[in-house]
Amino acid sequence: MDHTRRDALAGSALALSVATAGCLDFAAGDGPQGPEGTPATLTCDDDGFVRLGQPFEASVTETLVETDETTVELSTEGATETYGQSLRLVLRNTGDAPAATLGESAYSLQRETGEGWLDIRGSTSGEAVELPRTEASLDTSSAYSWDITLTESGIADAVDGVDLEVCPPLGDGTYRFVYWGLVDAPPIGAEFELVG
DSSP: OOOOHHHHHHHHHHHHHHHHHHHHHHHTTOSOOSOOSSOSSOOOSOTTOEEOOOOOOSOOEESEEEOSSOEEEEEESOSEEETTSEEEEEEEEOSSSOEEESOTTOEEEEEEETTEEEESEEESSSSOOOOOOOOEEEOTTOEEEEEEESSHHHHHTTSTTOOOEEOSOOOSEEEEEEEOOBTTSOOEEEEEEEEO
16 A cells, blocks of 8 residues: 555644644643642631631541431442542431431541641622521431532532532542431541542
């Protein structure tokens, strides 16, 4: 088969355009752009950003909590999650009695830092905001489920009725989801590694 100079140039142009497209995708912000590993703390360049506080003092129980009346279990699909994919979690009442809760929005999304666990979300209004708390009952064999897209906007938009932002941007590191809405029970959480 005969190859002409025109064929060689066309092949080179195609290879260059594919390589450039990959660079443009990266430059456009695909993948986590925040600090990697375990940062000393989480800082935000927006002076009006007020980070969500930690609404619980008790230590976090991992995946299973027993109350005086029932048992509640938190499950997730894996211990490693990819930026841009969905974090899927289910909180199930596996016991024999209803569990009093503060609703589905009573959770924190935290990152491990040198100062401890800090929520990655906050308000840019310059004032602190609180997540909605609605007294509810998680009946036996019932569940709350979350499907949170692991991007800044996906996390910020996951709670209806509250204007939240994620700052700084997400970066590769250790995170955890903590449901603190179980009444008369410690918070329950699941850790995961976020990768690009």
